[in-house]
Amino acid sequence: MPLSPSATRDLLDQLGHFPKRALGQNFLVDGNIVLKSLELAGVRAGDTVVEVGPGLGTLTTAILETGADLWAVEFDRHLHAHLEATLLPRFPNTFHLLEGDAVDQPLAALPADKAAAGFKVVANLPYAISTPWMDAVFSGPLPTNLVLMLQQEAAQRYAAKPGSKQFGAISIFLQSAYDIAPGHKVAAACFHPRPDVESYLLNLVRKPAPFVFDPEVKLLIRSCFQQRRKQLGALLRDKLPDGGAAWFVELTAAGYSPQSRAEDVPVAVWQKLQIPPAA
Numbered sequence: 001m002p003l004s005p006s007a008t009r010d011l012l013d014q015l016g017h018f019p020k021r022a023l024g025q026n027f028l029v030d031g032n033i034v035l036k037s038l039e040l041a042g043v044r045a046g047d048t049v050v051e052v053g054p055g056l057g058t059l060t061t062a063i064l065e066t067g068a069d070l071w072a073v074e075f076d077r078h079l080h081a082h083l084e085a086t087l088l089p090r091f092p093n094t095f096h097l098l099e100g101d102a103v104d105q106p107l108a109a110l111p112a113d114k115a116a117a118g119f120k121v122v123a124n125l126p127y128a129i130s131t132p133w134m135d136a137v138f139s140g141p142l143p144t145n146l147v148l149m150l151q152q153e154a155a156q157r158y159a160a161k162p163g164s165k166q167f168g169a170i171s172i173f174l175q176s177a178y179d180i181a182p183g184h185k186v187a188a189a190c191f192h193p194r195p196d197v198e199s200y201l202l203n204l205v206r207k208p209a210p211f212v213f214d215p216e217v218k219l220l221i222r223s224c225f226q227q228r229r230k231q232l233g234a235l236l237r238d239k240l241p242d243g244g245a246a247w248f249v250e251l252t253a254a255g256y257s258p259q260s261r262a263e264d265v266p267v268a269v270w271q272k273l274q275i276p277p278a279a
């Protein structure tokens with residue numbers, strides 16, 4: 001169970017640690033949310049789980065207590081040392097802790113054979129890295145489930161539909177590989193210190209046939225959203241060897257046109273975008 005806000009304050013005092021805003025250090029202090037995260041991800045003994053930013057070890061302990069095998073990456077040297085001293089001796093065979101940046105090590109150095117056998121992600125993400133980290137994860141290997149504590153605004157962006165201001169490249173990459181299952185709104189009081197934004201537990205379930213974009217196509221899609229009000233014809237004509245002709249046929253067949261804007265085009269049509277070989 002997580003520590004209460006006062007016990008968390010005491011532990012922070014004892015460690016001489018001041019929560020760092022830049023690292024999104026808002027620690028979970030609500031047992032129901034910890035349980036809900038595990039329940040949504042269906043974590044059980046023998047599962048392989050990845051956690052980003054274990055912090056003081058609240059979610060971490062609950063995951064390890066199920067009997068799951070956990071790989072975790074923590075950026076803060078001080079918190080890493082605390083976890084190394086307290087949790088590693090308790091779970092010497094199932095806890096694999098890495099000190100590092102989750103954007104460089106999105107799966108906490110999970111071995112390739114473990115990743116290939118199937119794994120889940122449960123994390124209370126540092127909000128500043130949520131999009132670059134997700135982008136790295138969506139390049140594969142893909143977890144079967146992700147239960148992620150996010151800034152509510154980010155969760156809305158990831159789940160956004162075409163035609164809305166929030167629809168962007170990350171919505172396309174995410175929705176190509178994952179279905180969005182019912183999640184959970186989380187109040188600021190569930191954290192210490194309280195964040196000044198609303199939070200949301202996003203629940204993602206891998207599609208039976210997930211679609212992963214080629215890295216070059218991802219860059220191209222991202223560039224289209226950097227000038228989201230510009231027409232796709234003008235944006236892509238110079239960037240594709242065929243001037244965009246092949247994809248414009250797909251776009252037109254789906255009821256759109258080179259005059260359409262990136263934010264209006266559905267995910268399935270983006271999946272047809274390819275970079276043809278140069279003539």
Ligand SMILES: C[S@@+](CC[C@H](N)C(=O)[O-])C[C@H]1O[C@@H](n2cnc3c(N)ncnc32)[C@H](O)[C@@H]1O
Nearest residue numbers: 023027028053054055074075076101102124126
């Ligand atoms: C929102 S706190 C979550 C802490 C803990 N999991 C909990 O739920 O109470 C985010 C954690 O991510 C860590 N962190 C921040 N940036 C990171 C990065 N780039 N890579 C890995 N961990 C990071 C922070 O130090 C902090 O421990």
